[in-house]
Amino acid sequence: MMHKFWICLGAATVALAACGPLNEGSTGAxxxxxxxxxIAGAPPVAASGLAVSQDEILSSPGKYMRxxxxxxxxxxTMARAGTNGPxxxxxxxxxxxxxxxxxxxxxxxxxxxxxIGANVSETWHAIxxxxxxxxxxxxxxxxxxxISTQLLQCSIAFKGPEVIERLQNTLNSVRFExxxxxxxxxxxxxxxxxxxxxxxxSLQAVSPDAGYLQIDAF
Amino acid sequence: xxxxxxxxxLVGICSSHLAFAQDAGVTYSLNGxxxxxxxxxxxxxxxxxxxxxxxxxxGLARTTFTFQITDRLSGSLRYSIVDLYGDPTSTIVDGxxxxxxxxxxxxxDETTYLPAIAIGLRDFLTPGRFGSEYLVASKTIGEALTxxxxxxxxxxxxxxxxxxxxxxxxxxxxxxxxxxESTPEGQLASSQWFHGDAALFGxxxxxxxxxxxxxxxxxSIAYPQQAFAPAVDVETPYNLGVTYRPRDxxxxxLAYLYGTEVALSGTFSLNANNRPxxxxxxxxxxxxxxxxTNSRAAATWDRAVLPEPVLQSALRTLLEAEGIxxxxxxxxxxxxxxxxxxxxxxxxxxxxGRVARLMTQVLPAPIQTFTxxxxxxxxxxxxxxxxxxxxxxxxxxxxxxxxxxxxxVFADARDSAPPAIAPSNWTWGLGxxxxxxxxxxxxxxxxxAGLTLRGIYTIRPNLVIAGALxxxxxxxxxxxxxxxxxxxxxxVRTDGGYYGDDGVPVLQTLTxxxxxxxxxxxxxxxxxxxxxxxxxxxxxELLWKPVDxxxxxxxxxxxxAQRNTDMLFGFDEYxxxxxxxxxxxxxxxxxxxxxxxxxxRYLAGDWGATLSVDREFANGFRVGxxxxxxxxxxxxxxxxxxxxxxxxxxxxxxxxxxxxRASYSNTFQTQLGDGGARLELDGRLYDVVRDAHVADLxxxxxxxxR
Numbered sequence: 001m002m003h004k005f006w007i008c009l010g011a012a013t014v015a016l017a018a019c020g021p022l023n024e025g026s027t028g029a030x031x032x033x034x035x036x037x038x039i040a041g042a043p044p045v046a047a048s049g050l051a052v053s054q055d056e057i058l059s060s061p062g063k064y065m066r067x068x069x070x071x072x073x074x075x076x077t078m079a080r081a082g083t084n085g086p087x088x089x090x091x092x093x094x095x096x097x098x099x100x101x102x103x104x105x106x107x108x109x110x111x112x113x114x115x116i117g118a119n120v121s122e123t124w125h126a127i128x129x130x131x132x133x134x135x136x137x138x139x140x141x142x143x144x145x146x147i148s149t150q151l152l153q154c155s156i157a158f159k160g161p162e163v164i165e166r167l168q169n170t171l172n173s174v175r176f177e178x179x180x181x182x183x184x185x186x187x188x189x190x191x192x193x194x195x196x197x198x199x200x201x202s203l204q205a206v207s208p209d210a211g212y213l214q215i216d217a218f
Numbered sequence: 219x220x221x222x223x224x225x226x227x228l229v230g231i232c233s234s235h236l237a238f239a240q241d242a243g244v245t246y247s248l249n250g251x252x253x254x255x256x257x258x259x260x261x262x263x264x265x266x267x268x269x270x271x272x273x274x275x276x277g278l279a280r281t282t283f284t285f286q287i288t289d290r291l292s293g294s295l296r297y298s299i300v301d302l303y304g305d306p307t308s309t310i311v312d313g314x315x316x317x318x319x320x321x322x323x324x325x326x327d328e329t330t331y332l333p334a335i336a337i338g339l340r341d342f343l344t345p346g347r348f349g350s351e352y353l354v355a356s357k358t359i360g361e362a363l364t365x366x367x368x369x370x371x372x373x374x375x376x377x378x379x380x381x382x383x384x385x386x387x388x389x390x391x392x393x394x395x396x397x398x399e400s401t402p403e404g405q406l407a408s409s410q411w412f413h414g415d416a417a418l419f420g421x422x423x424x425x426x427x428x429x430x431x432x433x434x435x436x437x438s439i440a441y442p443q444q445a446f447a448p449a450v451d452v453e454t455p456y457n458l459g460v461t462y463r464p465r466d467x468x469x470x471x472l473a474y475l476y477g478t479e480v481a482l483s484g485t486f487s488l489n490a491n492n493r494p495x496x497x498x499x500x501x502x503x504x505x506x507x508x509x510x511t512n513s514r515a516a517a518t519w520d521r522a523v524l525p526e527p528v529l530q531s532a533l534r535t536l537l538e539a540e541g542i543x544x545x546x547x548x549x550x551x552x553x554x555x556x557x558x559x560x561x562x563x564x565x566x567x568x569x570x571g572r573v574a575r576l577m578t579q580v581l582p583a584p585i586q587t588f589t590x591x592x593x594x595x596x597x598x599x600x601x602x603x604x605x606x607x608x609x610x611x612x613x614x615x616x617x618x619x620x621x622x623x624x625x626x627v628f629a630d631a632r633d634s635a636p637p638a639i640a641p642s643n644w645t646w647g648l649g650x651x652x653x654x655x656x657x658x659x660x661x662x663x664x665x666x667a668g669l670t671l672r673g674i675y676t677i678r679p680n681l682v683i684a685g686a687l688x689x690x691x692x693x694x695x696x697x698x699x700x701x702x703x704x705x706x707x708x709x710v711r712t713d714g715g716y717y718g719d720d721g722v723p724v725l726q727t728l729t730x731x732x733x734x735x736x737x738x739x740x741x742x743x744x745x746x747x748x749x750x751x752x753x754x755x756x757x758x759e760l761l762w763k764p765v766d767x768x769x770x771x772x773x774x775x776x777x778x779a780q781r782n783t784d785m786l787f788g789f790d791e792y793x794x795x796x797x798x799x800x801x802x803x804x805x806x807x808x809x810x811x812x813x814x815x816x817x818x819r820y821l822a823g824d825w826g827a828t829l830s831v832d833r834e835f836a837n838g839f840r841v842g843x844x845x846x847x848x849x850x851x852x853x854x855x856x857x858x859x860x861x862x863x864x865x866x867x868x869x870x871x872x873x874x875x876x877x878x879r880a881s882y883s884n885t886f887q888t889q890l891g892d893g894g895a896r897l898e899l900d901g902r903l904y905d906v907v908r909d910a911h912v913a914d915l916x917x918x919x920x921x922x923x924r
Contacts, residue, residue, distance in 0.1 A: 082505035084613055095501030099614050107614035109502030109924065112875065116923055117614045137616040143493035144836045145565060145918040147619045209496050 050077040050093040054167050057218050064218050065090060067098060069111070071211030103191070103199030103217060105206060113209030116141050126156040127176050127191060127199075136180060140207050154180040164192050164201055166216055173200055180205075187212075245423065245431060245461050245469060246485040248273040249340070250282020251294050251320060254421040254435040255457045255473050255481075257374075259366040260336035260356035262324050265289045268841065268866070269487035273471075276479050277301035277449055283864070283886070284320075285841045287833060293843075294320035295864045295886050296341075298348075305445035317887075319343050333357035340374070342407055343862075347448060350374035350439075351412050352419075367420035370438045371412050377440040377455050379415030421457075433459040437476070453477035490839035495875025498924060500563075503572050504536070506613045509583035509606070518551035519582035529580055536576040541877070542569060545593050545679065546636030554581055555589040557598060557635050562877050564838055564869050566592050566910045568921035570602060574609055591631045592910045595733040595901065596680025597741055598635035599910035600765045603627040613923070623919045628765050628912050632735040638679040646673040651688065666718070667692040670726065684900075685728035685748075688785075690721060704892065707854050708780070708794050710752065710821040711895045716783045717751055724785035726751055731901060739764045741903045750898040751785060753778040753821070755795070761903035766912045768806040770904055775799035776897055778821065796823055798897065804904050806913040810834050812842075814904075821895040824848035828861075828894065836917040838869035838881065846894030854893065861894030863887035 057064045068075040076092035087106055089099045096110030104120040115138060122134035136152040159175040173192035180187055187205035194200050202215045244261045247253030250271035252261045263269065267286040277300065284294040298316040318341035328334040333355040340350040354368030372394065385392040394414025421435025435457050441450040459473030469485040526549055534544040541562025548555040554577060560569035570590045577588055589603045604626050612618035652667040668690040675683040702709065718724040729747035736742050741761040748754040755778035763770035779795035782788040800818030807813055814830040826848025834840045846861040865885040870878045908914050
């Protein structure tokens with residue numbers, strides 16, 4: 001009687017019979033791939049990196065930064081890929097890009113839930129002013145390929161001086177924390193800013209699925 | 219470094235401490251719908267949930283697909299392999315293949331005091347065996363206990379049944395017509411619904427923790443020992459079971475049924491609204507390259523410095539990295555029209571966004587107007603014109619997606635597309651296939667699996683030779699043809715099981731296909747050769763589909779001859795040929811619903827119409843149903859009475875997040891008959907054209923900037 005069970009099971013796999021470009025049309029392969037995806041979840045993201053030495057990073061101010069994506073346990077060096085007004089887009093070795101406006105994340109591409117676009121200028125002005133209020137508008141791409149907009153009210157507070165260490169260097173900075181809250185979304189960003197008003201390091205939220213990025217600007 | 223921060227995702231997720239039962243969602247019954255073990259509950263899955271349930275008990279194996287169409291309405295399609303009592307009932311008919319459809323509607327949401335109440339029809343197209351109707355109420359008590367009780371009719375009214383309480387409304391409801399085994403199944407069994415005795419059923423489900431739950435029920439199905447009824451031994455109406463959910467979307471179950479047998483089950487579910495691939499895992503696009511203000515204002519550009527062939531070559535190289543083939547490029551002093559084949563992105567809007575950004579990298583600054591023309595099978599599908607300054611100004615800004623869509627101009631591409639450049643002319647692929655082929659009557663099926671070698675030779679972009687060779691590896695059908703119970707009707711489908719069952723390589727298809735744009739808003743196709751596994755001939759199609767219209771009208775005319783069952787080159791075995799064709803109307807209803815009506819002549823020479831309705835999610839996930847009625851009598855059609863089925867399409871990127879235009883798809887039919895059969899053609903025009911037109915582009919326009 002068990003053979004009937006397998007025929008029934010097979011009837012289900014017919015559901016996954018595929019069409020597609022040439023050798024991607026293999027039903028068996030698709031079923032196995034699908035099964036693997038359903039069982040194991042998303043494929044792991046391999047760590048990767050631009051081949052840039054620490055010396056190169058330290059000797060080329062403004063050319064590189066490092067980003068740590070804690071949600072997928074990956075860090076990488078990023079290089080400039082483009083500039084659009086006050087915004088600079090950086091790219092890493094895995095072709096993930098990060099667009100910053102004065103060091104604040106305005107967009108990402110290549111993360112599981114990208115920040116498609118944001119206005120962050122008020123946050124920057126509040127940091128420059130030593131603290132204050134800011135409004136943000138964040139847009140995400142939904143599972144249904146539409147845009148979801150989050151309006152956020154943020155409060156930026158000065159938290160005092162802090163010393164940060166990286167690549168065997170010790171740097172003086174002041175720490176700011178930005179608490180943002182909107183309908184269904186809240187996060188706290190942290191910025192370490194030097195005397196020249198440059199954000200040396202930050203911990204910034206991208207989206208619920210992408211989590212936080214630690215960004216070190218050199 | 220670990221910062222004292224807390225990312226709260228959706229508030230509902232971050233702060234919830236809901237009851238286990240609510241956290242984990244509904245559990246599925248052995249019947250594959252939300253419920254207890256054999257009995258239903260009034261609970262619903264989340265809208266958009268699609269669940270596949272496999273259950274096995276001795277003499278009763280079921281595979282069920284259940285889709286939650288709306289918050290309250292759900293439907294199921296079930297394949298069963300069941301042992302039946304013979305006539306006399308001391309004999310057993312082993313392993314009969316059955317199909318069934320269910321519908322359920324929940325009237326209300328459960329409140330503090332009011333239970334959820336639902337009505338349901340089980341196997342409502344089959345007047346017998348499993349056919350049942352029910353009313354059921356479910357109430358959650360505390361955090362993890364759910365109690366359900368209901369009233370069943372039909373098969374669910376066979377245990378300790380009593381006079382129909384609805385009998386007072388109409389005396390005809392007191393008696394349920396006797397099921398006649400010889401009645402062709404598949405017709406609406408409305409004469410049976412809520413007729414005859416009714417019986418009570420009920421049960422409880424307790425969710426011990428997030429993973430483990432237990433169920434107990436009093437089942438009102440007695441499985442009486444009658445001819446052609448399911449041969450299930452019943453000693454007690456009480457059933458017990460345990461469910462285990464190790465992760466979202468997976469449920470396994472073990473049950474002890476009717477005091478006689480053990481049942482195993484597994485349910486795998488997903489939700490069309492929740493994409494495991496989230497917003498996608500494809501790599502980032504190249505950013506927009508911003509032009510200087512003074513160069514942007516120039517009237518032209520220096521072709522001596524930037525010759526057009528150099529620009530074309532550079533753009534082609536960049537597009538290839540995106541899986542997009544440059545098919546044509548026209549440049550003027552201030553405009554660029556680019557024609558391309560999107561080979562990677564499910565969303566044509568996303569491909570447009572990528573093409574446009576790459577154009578900013580290559581094209582001189584005075585070229586400020588971009589016209590993007592996606593092409594498929596050599597046909598330019600639409601022309602979307604955007605301004606370069608909008609790309610620069612809107613990149614990464616809030617409202618960029620909607621603003622870009624509002625400013626884009628969508629038009630027909632026939633007269634504005636640059637001539638196509640001939641692409642490389644030969645591709646091939648080796649893959650595998652698996653199919654269950656129903657054939658003839660009596661529920662017989664044939665399992666077939668093997669390898670397919672496919673090849674495409676492109677003579678011109680719109681003139682292609684395509685073929686596929688198949689080699690069966692598992693081939694279960696060696697039986698001689700059984701008696702044809704519908705001799706007056708050509709076996710255009712019911713002999714499908716005999717095709718390619720010799721265990722040698724077969725020619726699945728071999729066609730020459732020509733596509734064209736004969737006029738504005740018009741598309742054409744001509745296919746010649748071995749069109750599908752059972753028929754060869756010539757097929758012509760014309761489609762009227764304006765770019766910005768939700769309506770398309772198509773006409774298809776075919777001359778087809780039935781191939782030999784060896785699936786080689788001959789047509790002499792059946793000596794059957796016919797003219798078939800349809801007028802088709804396609805309409806995007808909006809809000810995720812799409813409909814299609816085909817009216818015409820089918821392969822067996824019958825005349826009629828097919829109505830299809832699909833629930834389409836913007837991420838490409840589709841679940842639809844179709845029904846065909848023709849002038850072929852139900853008797854001539856045989857079991858099933860008329861053609862109907864359910865189809866499911868799931869894009870591959872739904873699961874993986876990786877950019878691809880491939881998808882998983884299948885159509886589930888009930889009994890396969892010869893009426894209402896159409897040629898199974900690849901590349902019908904509407905499916906080729908629609909995703910580059912405004913209705914589909916707008917659905918996925920959020921991906922323009924992705």
